[in-house]
Amino acid sequence: MSEDMTIPMRIQEVRAAIADARERRTHIPNDVPVELIAVTKNHPVAAMQEAIDAGITNIGENRVQEALDKAETLAREVKWHLIGHLQTNKVKHAVRQFDLIHSVDSLRLAREIDKAAEKFGKVQNILVQVNLAREESKFGIDREELDEMLARIDELHCVRLQGFMCIAPNYEDVEECRPLFRAMYELYQQVKECAPRTADIRYLSMGMSNDYAIAVEEGANLVRVGTAIFGARQYNALGV
Ligand SMILES: *Cc1c(COP(=O)(O)O)cnc(C)c1O
Numbered sequence: 306m307s308e309d310m311t312i313p314m315r316i317q318e319v320r321a322a323i324a325d326a327r328e329r330r331t332h333i334p335n336d337v338p339v340e341l342i343a344v345t346k347n348h349p350v351a352a353m354q355e356a357i358d359a360g361i362t363n364i365g366e367n368r369v370q371e372a373l374d375k376a377e378t379l380a381r382e383v384k385w386h387l388i389g390h391l392q393t394n395k396v397k398h399a400v401r402q403f404d405l406i407h408s409v410d411s412l413r414l415a416r417e418i419d420k421a422a423e424k425f426g427k428v429q430n431i432l433v434q435v436n437l438a439r440e441e442s443k444f445g446i447d448r449e450e451l452d453e454m455l456a457r458i459d460e461l462h463c464v465r466l467q468g469f470m471c472i473a474p475n476y477e478d479v480e481e482c483r484p485l486f487r488a489m490y491e492l493y494q495q496v497k498e499c500a501p502r503t504a505d506i507r508y509l510s511m512g513m514s515n516d517y518a519i520a521v522e523e524g525a526n527l528v529r530v531g532t533a534i535f536g537a538r539q540y541n542a543l544g545v
Contacts, residue, residue, distance in 0.1 A: 312352060313359035315534045316343070319517075323528065326521035333490065333524045342386050344513075344531030346371065347538040350378050356534060357381050365529050369395040372402050388470070388510075388529055390444045396421045400429050407432040407470040407510050407529075410444045415458050422463035429463060432470040432510055435492065438485055440474055448492075459501035466501060468508035469493055470527075473516055482516045483523060490524035 310318070323339050343356045344365040353364060353375065366372040367389020376385070387403040391414060399406060400421040409415050409431045422429040433454065436445025446454055458466055471489050473482040489511055497506040512520025514533035521528060531538065 312355040312534060316341075316356060316359045316361065319530055319533055322518050323521055326518040329522050330524075337526050339521055339526050339528060342388075342510075342527060342529045343534050344388065344529050345375070345535065346389070346531065348531075348535045350375050352535055353379060354381070357383060363527075365531070367408075369399045369402065373398060376402060386527075386529070393417045397425075400425050400427065403429075405430045405432065405467065405508070408434050408444065410434045410436075410446055412454050412457050415454070415461060415464055419461040419463045427463070428465050430465050430467050430505075431458075432468050432508060433458070433466065434470045434472075435489065437471060437488055437492075438474050443472055443474075445471065451492075455496065455501050455504075459503050461503075466504040466506065468506050468510065468527075469496075470510035472513070473511070473520075479516050479519060483519055486511055486516075486520050486523035486525065493524070 319341060323341060327335055327339060340363055342363040342365040343361045345353045346367050362383055363386060364383045365386040365388045372385060385403045387399055387406045387408060389408060391399055391406065391408055393414060396417045400418060406418065406429065418429050418431060434445040435451065436443050436447060439447065458464060469489060469492065473485055476482060490509060493509045500506050508527050509525050510527040510529065511525040512528035514530050517528040517530055
């Protein structure tokens with residue numbers, strides 16, 4: 306990625322790569338559009354604004370407070386995605402701010418979201434984060450616990466399950482992500498076919514700057530891209 310490219314140019318490049326990856330799909334249908342989420346964590350509001358001017362409508366953040374602060378100064382209508390781990394003490398604010406919470410990784414958290422959403426008077430759309438690669442260091446529910454969790458989520462009135470999210474391990478060779486993405490797509494299809502009563506399964510959120518092309522080839526329809534659009538994150542740029 307060249308340093309002198311502007312944010313709109315990079316967005317155009319990512320969109321083109323997503324379209325190419327969709328064309329390369331072999332074993333899955335190509336009728337579902339792929340939505341691009343611009344991950345703006347640790348980037349200033351000015352950069353977000355540039356991305357939105359270039360047509361971005363989905364914004365991803367991984368900290369609740371950062372999103373709240375930015376939303377106050379960003380006078381634009383966007384769809385907010387929470388992609389980072391959510392602590393139960395932040396649930397109330399998360400429900401207020403986010404259209405889709407990707408990182409629901411326990412039944413306890415789903416229940417807290419349900420309670421907060423009921424108080425706030427909304428039905429909160431959620432994805433369940435799955436840890437198929439079984440990485441100790443990553444959040445997400447294990448495959449074995451998933452069916453039980455989905456059955457219990459189905460009993461909640463103020464959350465709506467819309468699909469799944471995963472984060473691939475940091476492999477040296479990005480191709481190693483492919484089997485994981487393929488397994489996620491299979492899981493997504495399975496659950497979609499015998500969907501829990503209250504669910505509306507439509508999203509498979511996978512793929513980041515280094516692996517989104519492979520994720521799209523394997524069936525992702527929500528990709529979360531930060532670095533390839535905004536460049537490297539500067540962790541003290543916002544004083545956080
Ligand atoms: C930061 C982050 C991204 C974006 O990562 P890049 O490599 O910068 O594209 C995507 N998903 C999650 C969960 C993240 O935390």
